[in-house]
Amino acid sequence: MATAERKIDWTTMLIPFAIVVAMMAVFMIEPEGSKNVVDTLRGFFGDTIGIYYPILAIGSVLCALYVAMKPKYGNIRLGDTNRPAYSNFKWGTMIFTSTMAADIMFYSLIEWALYGGEQHVQNLGGTQMWAPTFTLFHWGPLAWGFYVILAVCFAFMIHVRRRRRQRFSEACRPLFGNKVDGLLGRIIDIAAIFAIVCATGTTFSLATPLLTQAMGYVFGFTANTAVTIIVLLLICTIYTVTVLFGLKGISNLAAICSYLFFAILFYFLFLGGETRYIIETGFQSLGNMVQNFVGLSTYMDPLRENGFAQTWTVYYWAYWLVWACATPFFIAIISKGRTIRNTVFGSFGWGLAGTYMSFIILGNYGLSQQMNQNIDILEFINRGGSMYDAIFMIFNTLPLPALALILLVITMIAFYSTTLDGITYVTSSYSYKQIDPDEEPAKGIRGFWSIMLILLPIGLLFAENSLYGLQGVTIIAAFPVGLLLIMIVWSFFKDCNKWLKTNH
Template sequence: MTQSTQAVSRVDRPMFITTMLTVLLVSVPIIGFHDTAGAFISSLFTALTNNFGVFYIWYGVAAVAILAWLGFGRYGDIKLGDYDHKPEFSTFSWIGMLFSAGVGAGLLYWAVIEWGFYIDSPARGFAARSTEAIEYASAYGIFHWGITGWAIFCLPTLAIAYPYYVRKIPYLRLSTGCVAHLPNGVNSKRGRFIDFIYMINLIGGSGTSLGLSTPVIAASLASIFGITHDFALEVAVVVLCVAIFGTSAWLGLSKGIKRLADINMFAALALLFFVLAVGPTLFILKMGTNSIGLVLQDFIRFNTWTDPVENGGFVESWTVFYWAWWIAYGPFVGIFVTRISRGRTIRSVIMNMLLWGSLGAALFFIIFGNYAMFLDINNILNVTGIMNEQSPETAITQVFLSLPAGEWALVLFAFVAIIFVATTYDSASYTLASVATDHLHAGDHPARWHRIFWAIGVGILPCSLMFIDGGIKVMLSTTIVASMPLLVIGVIMTSSLLKMLREDYVKYGVMSTRDARKRLTADLNE
């Protein structure tokens, strides 16, 4: 798509202006009242998780069940696009972009140290640092970044992609996924409100991931260059990442995001296999195998455990938080994956997202997480002590420095982290620009200046969140608060998708056949 073609797509001025004003209205008070902002956000977190946490659990279970039915049922062969469309990107590049957009920025943080939060405060009443606590600490990270989470990402993808590619609705927005329940279309007041909620939520959700990732990168750079890790360095990291994904946004989808994702896939795999090769290989493989077995064995139990008797807080602090995080990012990933999935079938999207997304995340937890755990439980490096006494990001840097050629490993880790952050927020700026564009037909792109603007705008709220007191707790709390409206919108989207599939099947027959698609296209062109 040429730049001249892109320029035809007009900016949706009311959406654009309203969103930016709201970001400023939220960010300025956070910075101005940073002493009390953290406590206020954390209190909202506690209230929401205690009173509504079970609804997040139900949502996760329903997402897995619905996608299993769609993937293996009569709708699985429906192609997203015209009948003869071929996939726009290779499977490798598609997976790379999916992974970078979906989990890249947060995965490197949690893969190394998530077990450290569980081992001394384990689930299910296990004794701290018991065999069961250690084994389940390794398994829970794989579960939280596994099939259920990717199912929560996949549902909005299909809800948006079906009307966008099959029914030819020329708006790449969250409201497109709700169109069956919007009698006056996506430009109605209801549709515009849904899109406004999405844009505010994405900027708030991005604040969480960038706010978690930035201190890790800053700590790594401080260790590499022997400089002080302070707030100024963290802001400099945000500026660096914004510059990278701003450049990528300028280059466009194929030359920018795709190339960054491809490069990072190779770099991340190189780092993973280096740690596996020089670390305690046998322990990593045995614990990884054991963890996968626990997740498969207890999959239903993991998904439905609500701790109703003891109410120890583990479910609310972790499983509910993660489902809220996936829900918060679901529409963003849905819009982006919709854009890169023309020519793929519903079954292909479901299987690839759930399978490769889960396996890719599991690989990081198995290798990085189990290496860090090995250091801790064998008294080689007090990882949990560093987490509690200094900071989680300091612990992460020390884990990589403990490797042979540790400084070079930390350099590669910092490089992968920076590119992961850049690709994640490159994708975020792309989807924000898409939603704030008046019309966007299949294959079109938002204007370059528009993508650059949101690349910069995405960095505002993370900086304000890093400035307030409360650290990681505030980051987690922000995600919960931001995701609550999308829990309701997610139900509407799912209902809309099922309604459209059923209506088209009744009217046109099997939608994976050429004849049915011709009849639908003819009706749309009338």
């Protein structure tokens, strides 16, 4: 039995970080030149061949539903036990909180306002009908489809085939054979880790300013870089301690997160005075999305009359796709004992339930202030006001806004911690050349990744000009991830059909 040090693949661990550090250096030294290059590439991937992303999104959902509903695939038990590793509630809360839960809360509060000023939304029928509809669409089944189909592929590889290399390259073995042990496998794994690091860095940069400004608003201090770093280090401490306890610690923190989440939803739904409006608008938006789902899924604005599809829809599919390098592995690991059918419908169900509750309650409360209370948040944003100040405008309409903001900060810190717990667990498993499906990564490796994943967001605070550039790189990174998704799903069907022939 090799020692832990000998089993670790340092190349796969360190090369992606070297690439990111080099990129940050270039962004800081040549901000304008690097921005122009990234803008050109982003224009090509997001505009010229932008149709690539919605086709992948639609295909992922169709594949996931196909394997769930076809008995020969759907009835496959993930592992050698009929008893799921976690109760439905714990499993569901880990699925939701280990994804972009903190980002989901952030966007729930303000995304309707970002759409409200779009010409496309006004042409369709106005803010009231379409702004909340697009929030549900962009965070709905097509987004979750990336996670679900890859989770099935990885779960089959880990729990049924019991492969000891928990990596993207290993998932491609049925397609490429032993080539994944060489240069091809290295390229695949480095691309996946690189995407995870970029996604983690940019998602932290999104909502951390909201946390620091909210704390400054409540406690009366000026939010600055030093305070933001303290908040990041606090999050790092929480998720490092949690991840050192392994899956049990992650499970317990996920349960705590869910209770905090329900508390803030209760606050907005029942204490803000807009209960009827929130529920009815949510009901109407769900119906509108279902009625127009095919059209929304395939809308590409070929004449570029408004650019809405490229600015928003393509961006979101690419963003979710980059995150698909980490989250599906985590869902796969915790799904032991379940059937493929249960994993597909359960992942969709729990993921969409948490996401839609957040957008319907938090988002529609903000929309109600715009439509019912004459608080012109749209005009404030259109005049160049920040999203963070707009969110504070919404909170100031609640009873005891300071208490609501404190609850928001605590919930988002907890959500960030659970999201990073899942990522840290996955990247730690990724670091081993071989690891048994039931074996947890060593605490030292988990600690290493928990610290490394926080360094990039801290670095971004000192390189503000590079933020847009790195977000652009994240979108660009989604292109090869999409190719990997195609190869992994193809490999799954090939491997699964081979397994079915020999076991049935």
